[in-house]
Amino acid sequence: ETGVTQTPRHLVMGMTNKKSLKCEQHLGHNAMYWYKQSAKKPLELMFVYSLEERVENNSVPSRFSPECPNSSHLFLHLHTLQPEDSALYLCASSRYGVGGDTGELFFGEGSRLTVL
C-alpha cells in the first residue's frame, strides 16, 4: 500500500468511447504525475501537476486530457483512443518536485487499458 490509489484497475474501451482514469493520493503531496508503460517500452512521463497547475506536458496527443481538481486527485480523460494506446497507465505523487534530494515518487498500481 503506497498511499496512491488508482481506479479502475482494468478498463476495456472501444475507439469511440469516452472514459476516465482516476488517481487519489492520501500522502499530502503537492505534485502528481501520469506515466504510460507500453509493452516492452520504458515508462514515459505524460503529465505533471504541481499545486494543481500543469507544469509538464510531454507532447501527449490531445485525445488524453488530464485534470487536477485539487492536490489529492488526478484524472486522465480518454476519448477516441487508438489500439496503440493500450498500456498500463501509472499515477504517482511526490511531496515536491523529484530529482535532487527533494524526495521520492510514490506510484499507484496502475490502470491496465485495452482499446479495441
Place this chain on the structure above:
Amino acid sequence: DAKTTQPNSMESNEEEPVHLPCNHSTISGTDYIHWYRQLPSQGPEYVIHGLTSNVNNRMASLAIAEDRKSSTLILHRATLRDAAVYYCIPASGGSNYKLTFGKGTLLTVNP
C-alpha cells in the same frame, strides 16, 4: 538528461549478495542518482538515492564511484521478493519534475 547504461538482465541465488551496476558517464554535477524497482504487475517503488557518498537504508546500499560516472546498487541478501526490474535514474534537483526511466535491469532470483 544523463544517459544510463545498465545490463538488460542479471541472475542471482537466494540469500546471496547482488551488485547491480549502472553507468552514467554524462551525469552533471548536480544530479542525484536514484534507484527504483518495479515488481511484476506493480508500479515502480523507490529504493535509494545519493549524490557523492555511499548510502545505506533498510532495502539496499548504493556505492557511487569517486568520479560519479558509475554506481552500484547492492542488495545484501537477495530474496525471491527482490525479483524485479531495477532502474538507475540520474536527476537534478531544484524545481525539476522529470524522472526519466530507461529499460532497467531485470533481476531474476533463483531459490
